[in-house]
Amino acid sequence: MDRAILDQFDYGLYLASAAADGKFYGCIVNSLSQITSSTPEKFSLSLSQSSATKKAIDKAGVLSITLVGASCPDNILNEFGYKSGRAIDKFSKFDTLTDAQGSPYLKEGMVARISFRVLDQLDAGSHTLYMLEVIDAEAFSTDPVMTVRAWNARGNEAPLAAPVFRTLDKKIGWKCTVCGYIYPKEELPADYHCPICRAPASKFEKL
Template identity: 45%
Template sequence: MIDRKTYNSISYSISIVGSLQDGKYRGCVVNSLQQLTSSSPAKFAVTLNKYNLTEAAVEQTGAFCATVAAADCPHDIINLFGYKSGRITDKFAAYDTKTDDAGCPYITDGMCARLSFRVVQQVDLDSAVLFIAEVTEAKILKDGGALTVDAFKNAGKEVPPNAPIYRTLDEHYGYRCSVCGYVHKSDTLPDDFRCPVCKQPASKFEKL
């Protein structure tokens, strides 16, 4: 027997990963960034959902930037990068966007640290891809600690559905669009339903 609630005993920081796809800025919320080694250069791992354009961007460029959300990060930033699709929204347009040495985009608003990476290995995980990468740049942006999944949930928020480790306030509830990640919070999904974000039909939704 596997009790999935045991996974909730492990918390993670919330970060925004940014990269380039055909010259366009891509970014999404993740809660899977973790340090693997302390050797020089240090190696980290991040898992990106294949539904996200950011995953394709990291595969294309072999580089990405990760900014760690500060403990007081505005929820509007998490909502934008976690719930809006880059297929219809330029997520970076509303913020003072900077780029690292590899040209990967990042914002400093609401962030406490920035790290840039060069991918050295990747592993296919069916619905996601695990990227192992070396640190190329790192900088503290703000003191005060990071925003964790537990703190985010305790504030009455749900972790974005395309974050690799999906946590809701009421688990396995609703239907998720397999194209953009929008979650329809209902016990039922009408046959004529269309995603309000990317306009896909009900056949593109999967039950959580």
């Protein structure tokens, strides 16, 4: 099989977020898809089984998803795309709002917000596939939605939690033990520094 074919697909980037145990969790995903047009509309979403955000969604039963704008600042995508909610509070650096169900979300750099209720879920091995029902929605701007390809064009790797095929092919990369950033390549240069917290290569551990 020519796996490179799967790199021809492009995907929107979205910030999925939920509240659980008094804390806010969120991560960048690229797997949101509308599956019905009848009211209330149904969507599907997949999340890694190891995601802290996934565990928060399971507890809350509701979530908010904001559509990331093409002009979204890099620091937002870096915070929610590569760091772990187990290690830090990703929302602490930003002006955070909550929807009627208590799910956190950002307006900065975002196109719109959609609040969802979880209807069902399916174990898909490394990921969980959710069926979601729209509760509420709110538009913020007319900015186009950021895509994986547009993010790559800025010189960045696809966010860790975005379940594009190449991130599922095999577990490779190095994790910064300071902030949780993932360097998604087999070999880590000796003079490498984390682009998020500037920790040296010695602070990285192989996945």
